[in-house]
Amino acid sequence: MTVALMWEARAADGRGHELLAWARRQELPVRPLRRETLRAAGDRVLVITWWNAAYDAELPELPDPDGELVARAVHRWRFESVE
Template identity: 85%
Template sequence: MTVALMWEARASDGRGEELLAWARAQEFPREPLRRETLRAPGDRVLVITWWDAPYDAELPELPEPDGELLTRAVHRWRFESVGDG
């Protein structure tokens, strides 16, 4: 089964590039099948990782950044692949 973990955060005003750099620099104890980092207006950053694991498996996730980098707590979601079509 493929599980996708989504991590989304909103940076404090004007700190979107700093949050993006922080997210890109984070490493996992093991490599996911795939990792993609995206950004959006409003200084938002989204990281999606794909894992070959059961839905309820313990998987490494990005933490919350330290300090005043964020305007709110990180949002996290977990999805399972249902295939194409």
């Protein structure tokens, strides 16, 4: 089964580039099948990682950035492939 973990954060005012750079620097202890980093309006950063694992498997996730770098708590979602 393929599981996708999504991590999304909104940067504090004017710190979008810093949050993006921070997210790109984060290393996971295990390499996922795929990892993609995206950005959106409102200084939001999204990181999606894909894993060959059961839906409820323990998988490494990006940590929360320093509280001064983000405007709100990080959002996390887990999805499973249906194909």
